[in-house]
Amino acid sequence: MTAAPYNYNYIFKYIIIGDMGVGKSCLLHQFTEKKFMANCPHTIGVEFGTRIIEVDDKKIKLQIWDTAGQERFRAVTRSYYRGAAGALMVYDITRRSTYNHLSSWLTDTRNLTNPSTVIFLIGNKSDLESTREVTYEEAKEFADENGLMFLEASAMTGQNVEEAFLETARKIYQNIQEGRLDLNASESGVQHRPSQPSRTSLSSEATNVKDQCSC
């Protein structure tokens, strides 16, 4: 992917986790490319995606690590949890087993991230209403009990995909504003970039400021 011609104020690290085949990579693809990936093979190990968003007039670069759901990668992908500011935990509303495994994914997340990490639960494939196995109410209750944010989404239609990624960022940003997230801690998953390019900066960031509105 080419470097976006933007300046940004923050970098937030996200991870996407959940069982195999729930649509993690499709959600990421829909978010970064605004397209549905029709036949999406199993992710090998880890994939990476990035997009710059805006919260409160601040530009935030999301660095998103999309982990493989296959069991054989479970132990080794744990190292990607460290230092995540946001964790998107995904299940498939048409497969109850993927919902039943959430508590184990949640345990991993809690153990491997820090207390301020924002965890967002996504019930994917909401377009497949006729084969639904998990009700909205049930999942909402689980989310509330565990203090998670929650939405049902569809990587295929795009419904609620933006919302899930953006609301996570808003919550992280809010945590920063309220001092609940220590920016100096290496594991916070957030890097702050000065908004004004300094005189000494010679990166593309400085030269591209005036191109911000090129569409």
Added chain:
Amino acid sequence: MEELLNDVVPQEDLERFEKKYHHEQELDGEVSTETKFEYAFCLVRSRYTNDIRKGIMILEELARLHPDGRRDYIYYLAFGNARIKNYTEGLKYCRAFLEIESNDQVRSLEEYIKKQSDKEIAKGMAVAGGAALVLGGILAIAMAKNNRNRDK
């Protein structure tokens, strides 16, 4: 792709899976496929070339003996080779993979390796070109001297 290739495994993870590997080796005399893969997955993401080479060796063995996980092994063989700038090998594994399965993840690794390898070739040509210029210069001086000597 660059982010993935530049990302380095945390030392404690590498050590944990290394310990597991040696533990099984001592205890049972052989290491399970799962443990071998976990260790190799960490090794190819190490910052040290020797670790990466070791990871590649383990993955080569796994790919030869265990067809069921082959796509994972082949991808990380391409990945490891790309990280130590073994671009020809890396491309070979990407192509082998893509012959069996169409896959965007592998395609973007392939594209990245191609780009890097083209850059290296261009660099090599620049160096060779520079060397030719220097050599040409030396020859020119030598010839000029020769001519001058003859003129005397």
